[in-house]
Amino acid sequence: MSDHGQPASGAPLTREQDVQWGSLAHLGGILSFLPSLIIWLVFKDRGPFTDREAKEALNFQITLLIAMIVLNIAVGILTVVSFGILGFLGFLTWIPWAIGVVFSILAFMRTRDGAPYRYPFAFRFIR
Template sequence: MSDPQAQPPGDSNYREPNFGQPGYGQQPAGGPNTTPVVAAPLSEADDRQWASLAHLGGILSFLPSLIIWLVFKDRGRFTNTEAKEALNFQITLLIGYVAINMISFILAIVTFGIGGLFIGLAWVLWLAGVVFSIMGFLKAKDGQNYRYPFALRLLQ
């Protein structure tokens, strides 16, 4: 049985591990204790692109708008404004989906299932979300602010 720490035959580059030696496990110079690097501001074209993608991402859910707002809010004024607007709209839609599902569930119980048809309104809400998200995308792509016709202004 051979010792796993023994030098392999013919390997002149092998070095013994320095467990317990001073400096073992420490970060090299320029490690995590250095000053953080601030990201550069977005160019006008990038600002428009991320702002428009924040609106278009609303077709999927509120997460794309949230991520874009959190990552780019300090780098572009237009992206900050438009991503907040898109996020407010997506949160409003989410509240609407929850309300429709709760009301539909309660009506289904009370009316022995007939009230469950109320859930069809969720499709209308989804369709409105897709249409308004595309409209926001087209406006933001051209550099114009877009205001959704209905949205709770939770983020100012």
């Protein structure tokens, strides 16, 4: 342990720290996939709960990122083809983000008590 009560670098996480980082990986999804990725890379070998939950959060965020990219391309094509008439469909590109916020908060609330969370849909890129 360091002087500030934090475990030494690379030391296994306590159960409380493991749950904390695992739940923060889900909450970080509000911002994007980067918080989940960073938490997983830093803590995956230090706590089993964090490893599992950060992978789950990361897979969900990557799924949403793909959905956002596909929607942006589809809306762009429809806007061009319709000479701008369908440009109002741009609001659809915000739907994956809104879904991500809702499910990230739900996942955080469940995992902060140490219970695992599985998103209702996500491609499992990282196993």
